[in-house]
Structures are given as structure tokens and as C-alpha cells.
Amino acid sequence: MPATHTMARKTKTEALETRNQILDAAEKVFGERGVARTSLHEIAEGAGLTRGAVYWHFADKYDLLSALWERCLLPLEAAFAAIDAEHVEDALTRIRAKVRGVADRIVHDPRTRNMMGIFLLRCEMVDEIAASRQRIVGDRDDCLQQMAAEFRSAVAAGQLRKDLDADAAAIELHGIIDGLCYHWLLEPSRFDFEQRVAACTDAWLIGQGADPLAGRRRVTRPTRSAAAQMAKKAARRASVR
């Protein structure tokens, strides 16, 4: 079925393609059987290759995991940047748009959903994945810093209560999203993730002094769909595969 079956030394683009095939297979098997229980043989088999190919492209299983994380994060950061560019208006709108954008990606982009499932439910955060873990925690820090800055802007603009702790708020918002995501991935049929994330963060924002009407007036209808379209476009661009 494949053009070349027992050949070697493909061109650079072909090699990159097989690398992506390995990543795709790893994403699938990791999601199905968990990171620890999957062998490199299964991954290679899933990609229609042998362990030799896997060991050529990656040092070991955890190097593969890091590569998977990177492949997932890059388009997500692009989607964030797109939202930044789109909603220059005010900070609170950007915050809402980003939350909804992330939820949209998790629900509608299989790759993002799979990766969230793998890192939240199918992988053990132990020393073996120290490299991945360092990257994950580092990227999380970056995201927290960014959101904290947004909260500071929102406070300065009088959109949230004056005495809000921006760093604490970033942590709380991050916790809300990941917690709901965790439960949704455990039982996806139980509730509508996008709906619940939006409602939960809106309620929380009201508790932080946000205008209760602002959500319905400016974000929920026009901006939400715009953000979703931006995210979808970014997803399509990233899914060139």
C-alpha cells in the first residue's frame, strides 16, 4: 500500500512525513492505552514502521512525548496570538475570548483534545518525563504570566475590582479550565464542555467585579463566533499534517 515498502533513505520531506506518522501513531496509542503501557513496538506498528525508525527520530518514549507536546502547543499559541490581534479593544474581552478559544479547540480539534487527554489522564507526572514536565510547567508559567498581565490591564481599565490579585486570578482561571477539562475528558457525554467553561468563568468573573451584562452584550454572540472561526482557521492551518 505505501509507495515504498522496504526501502531506505527517503528524501528529507519524506523523512519528515514518517516522523509525523510516528507522532500520529504515538498520539493515538498513548491516548488509548496510556503512556507507560505502550511500547515503542506498538507505536512503530501503528505507523506501519519498525522500532528502528522510531529510535532514529527520537531518543526514547519520553522524547517522543515532548515532541508531541510541542506539536500541540505551537498552534495553540498561534490561536492565542490571533485572539490578541483580533480583540485589541479591552482586556476583559480578550480574557473571555481566550477562554472560549481554548475550550473550542479542546472540543473541536482532535489533536488538541487527544493531547489534553494524554497529559491530564494518560500520563504519570514522574521523574522519567522530567524533560517534558519541565517544558510543560514552563509553558504553563508563561501562560500564567500572560493571563496575569491581562488581569492587570482589566483592573486598570476598571473592568474588575480594584483589589484583585492578578497572579492569583490567573491561577484560579487556569484551575477552572483544567479542572472542567479533566472531568469532561473522563466522561465527555456528561456535560457540554464549552458551555460549562463559558458559564463558569463568567460567574467567576462576576465575582471578581465584572459587569454581569458585559458577557451577554459584547462577547457571547459576536466575539464568540469570531474567536471560534479564528481558532478553527488556526487549527486548519496547523493540521496540514
Add this chain to the structure above:
Amino acid sequence: MPATHTMARKTKTEALETRNQILDAAEKVFGERGVARTSLHEIAEGAGLTRGAVYWHFADKYDLLSALWERCLLPLEAAFAAIDAEHVEDALTRIRAKVRGVADRIVHDPRTRNMMGIFLLRCEMVDEIAASRQRIVGDRDDCLQQMAAEFRSAVAAGQLRKDLDADAAAIELHGIIDGLCYHWLLEPSRFDFEQRVAACTDAWLIGQGADPLAGRRRVTRPTRSAAAQMAKKAARRASVR
């Protein structure tokens, strides 16, 4: 060092004690190295025994995991029941007290904290732990049902907005707690878990129509310490070991 070193056939109470030693060792090693990477040999070694003892008391590693879950859940349910008995007054106070009680246990009871760490960060939710997973999801459902009932009471008492979806609210609250717990366990030094959970849920409750002053008036000071004391008493009772 142990009284009996190469003996056999202990009395029933002695056998129960070794069973607990195995559970303690498993809790420790699971938390340090993750569930999948730990062998039954390491657990037995940690308990000063051999694999034979482990296989006598438990069918396999995942049966051990289920037993660990049970040992952790029972005192937690007891703490909940204690809060129910203590704060008969109104539903909203009970909700706040339960949230704070859980946070208190997670932070101050090592066993609860270890178990949260194992199940959130150190274990892969795959088919192999189907038995444990079924129990976990089932217990989670019970908890959600219970909290939804509390929310219905609070709505009926006019403490929250009339159009609140109690089931959705239970899911959101659960997500908030677990999400913050997840992040706190990843980097415990980053923020104060109890403080953040309390603040976050209070803000969220305000967004659901709760009286912003109610938290400061009735719960934060007197009830909070009472709930903590109840939880600590329950913890001590449960930690008979």
C-alpha cells in the same frame, strides 16, 4: 528489627497490620514513582516483606490501587457527614464548609494529599484500572448528586439565583476544586491551596447570586475554624493506622 522476621501465620490482627503496611508502602512508592513504573517487588520491599505477602493480600497492582482509594475515601465521607451534622442551618453554609473541609484535608492530611496526587498525577486512567476507575467515577457521581441536592436547597432558600442549574453547578464546583488541586500538587509552593480554593469558590458563588457579605459574616471566621476542627478530628480518628 521487626518482632517476627522469618515467621508465618500471624494472628488475624497481625495480618491486618501487614496489610496496612503494604498499603502504606504502596501509597509511598506510587506517589514517588507513579503507579505504572512501580513493581510489586518495590512495594513489598518498602513494607519489609516479599511479593508473596502482596499477592496473598491483593490480586494484583490494580486491586491494591482500589484498596488505597477505599482507604482514603472512607474518612473523607465521614468528614462530609460530620459537616452535614454540624451545619444544619442552611445549604450555602454547608457548601462552603464542605469545600473548605476538603481543602483542609488535602493540605493537612498526608494520606489524603498523597492519594489525590496519585490519582490526579501519578496514575493513568486506562482500561487496566477499570475496576478502580469504575469506583472512582461512581463515587464522583455520588458526590455530584449530593452537591446538586445542596444547590437545589440553596436555590429554594433564596440563597442563589432562581434559574441556577444545580447539576451544572455541582460539576463546575467539582471542576474548580480538582483543577486547583491539580495545579497545586504540580507546584505546591506556588500558591496557598486553601486560600485560593476558598477565594475562587466564593467569587464563583457570588456569580451564582450568593450574597457577597455572607461569606465574610457567617462562614469565613467562625464556621471555617469549626469545619477545620471537625475535619482534623475525623482525620485523627481515621489515622488510627
Add this chain to the structure above:
DNA sequence: TTGCAAACATACATCCGTGTATGTATCCAT
């Protein structure tokens, strides 16, 4: 064209974990 290195496949050695079977010493009931 030739030769080197890329891009894999194959083969090998090693270790580790599991499950079970068997041994053994003690408690307990009769």
C-alpha cells in the same frame, strides 16, 4: 561515478516484571 551519510529494517543481548506453584511455619479448632 563514486562515496558518504541519511533513513530506515533487522538481529541480538539483557533485564525486569508478572503470575503461579510450591514450601513452611505458625495459629486455631476439635
Add this chain to the structure above:
DNA sequence: ATGGATACATACACGGATGTATGTTTGCAA
């Protein structure tokens, strides 16, 4: 006291995963 069951320890058989070493084919540069 004594046989059986309990509460383990020990021994064995087995598969399976990892990492590396080696082979092999091909693209590409000089």
C-alpha cells in the same frame, strides 16, 4: 495433640520491552 487452614517466603517459568549493534538501501554532493 493434631490436622487443616492461614500467612507468608521462595522458586520457577514465561513473555515482553529496552537499547544497541549491525545490515541495507538510497539520495545527494563532490
